Amino acid sequence: MKIVADENLAFTEYFFSEFGEIQQAAGRTLTQKDVRDADALLVRSVTQVNDSLIQNTALKFIGSATIGTDHLDIAAIEKNQIAWSNAAGCNAQAVAEYVITALLKLNPTLMDQNSAFTLGIIGLGNVGSRLAYMAKLLGWNVIGHDPFVQHNDIKQVELEELLKSADAISTHVPLTQIGEHKTYHLIDENALKLMKPNAILINSARGAVVAESALIADIENNQRQVVLDVFEHEPEISEHLLNLVSIVTPHIAGYSLEGKARGTQMIYDAFCRTFDYSAHKKFESQLPACEQYFYGNNIKQTLKEHLTDIYDISRDDQSLRACVKDGKVDQKAFDHLRKTYPLRREWAAHGGPKA
Known part of the structure; x- marks a missing residue:
């Protein structure tokens, strides 16, 4: 064969x-x-x-x-x-941990905000449901939107309410081009206008779920904090976009x-x-054994002390920015980053929780 x-x-x-x-x-x-x-x-x-x-x-x-x-x-x-x-769901845990890591990197005080911080999750499949579980371990308030899935343990709201209410929004939907609930440019100019100006946006789903031109205009207007692991025109990624986005990574959220x-x-x-x-x-x-950081149930204390040891997201951000050539990310360099990526370990490998 x-x-x-x-x-x-x-x-x-x-x-x-x-x-x-x-x-x-x-x-x-x-x-x-x-x-x-x-x-x-x-x-x-x-x-x-x-x-x-x-x-x-x-x-x-x-x-x-x-x-x-x-x-x-x-x-x-x-x-x-x-x-x-x-392989539906194969990297759901990794993506959920990526989102939480990015949020804590942008604002470490979120660790202690408990239910005063509301995370909105668009898409409650394998990744979204795991992210909701992990966020609740940190005491965050979680709301979700998914017209195809019903979760009894997640408060589900209409998309407009989620956009208006959430302090951070994370997308976890497939890219669909047609139908009543298409996700192409789901986060467009109108959606961004509904969001709080200081709400964080994270896209680790598919690039075209977020309309790039609308996002650029929104960041320039609101100085919004944005995390992108995927890009609408990937692997064509402009230096202008990178300069505006708070954290960028080379499509490795699930790696x-x-x-x-x-x-x-x-x-x-x-x-x-x-x-x-x-x-x-x-x-x-x-799988090789790795260092144990989580002991007991004090997840927050472990993350405060060892978040960067578990996953240094800044390294991935710097690596992608270093690939810029002539005003955009060099495609060969982008592919090389992904090909040679040093695969991180999930929290459970370090003794931590998993959904």
């Missing part, structure tokens, strides 16, 4: 080497020629899996180690009678070692179901 895999997938050899030849490739530049005689294709979100890539190939399985599917042309995949799977390994595990499990193999491997066996 021949398996073509994105070179940045974690633990590919561990999970798939027993099945045959693994050919690793740069996911952003894959062509039909690269996968023509492959039985399986393993990708991330940088690969557009469409009819031109997969038609007239030997592919029988496509696995994407990502939570989203907007890079997958599912109709084309199914038309070509290819089984497919993604924990556990999240990466869990994503590969999930498509491995689906691969085994497709080809009727026994799925006998577990990612936990491949």
Whole structure:
């Protein structure tokens, strides 16, 4: 069996080497020629899996180690009678921890504001629900909006109320272009006007959920604190935008070692179901031990003392800003940052809580 895999997938050899030849490739530049005689294709979100890539190939399985599917042309995949799977929820814990880390980096006093601080979460799927749980551990007031999901333990409100009420807003929705609840430019000029001028905005979902031109105008007008891990025109990212945004990172919110390994595990499990193999491997066996910071239930004290030890978000911010060349982020440098990213560990690996 021949398996073509994105070179940045974690633990590919561990999970798939027993099945045959693994050919690793740069996911952003894959062509039909690269996968023509492959039985399986393993990708991330940088690969557009469409009819031109997969038609007239030997592919029988496509696995994407990502939570989203907007890079997958599912109709084309199914038309070509290819089984497919993604890894919904694989990095949800990492993204939730990223959001809390960013908020505490911007304003360390949030640690002690308890219910006086309201976090608004747009999208209450795997990531949003985990973020709500973690935020409540810090005593924050949480409100959420999701027209497709109902959570009994999260106060859900209409989008307009969330935008007006929240002290910080974090987006966790897929990118959808059509329908009553489309998310393309969900945060546009009108949405930004509804928000408190000092409310923090965090986008770690998909870049085009936030209208970039409207965001730039809003920051210039309100000096709003904004955190971006994704960008509307990614990997085309302007220096002007970077100079305005408080924290920028190179699309790595979900890049924990556990999240990466869990994503590969999930498509491995689906691969085994497709080809009727026994799925006998577990990612936990491949993870090294790491320093323990959390002891007992005093989460706040641990984060006050060791937040930067657990995840230094400033390092990622500085690394992306250092990639600017001729007024914009250099695409090769951007991809290199992601390819060589030193995967951080989730709080649970340090003895902490998880949802």
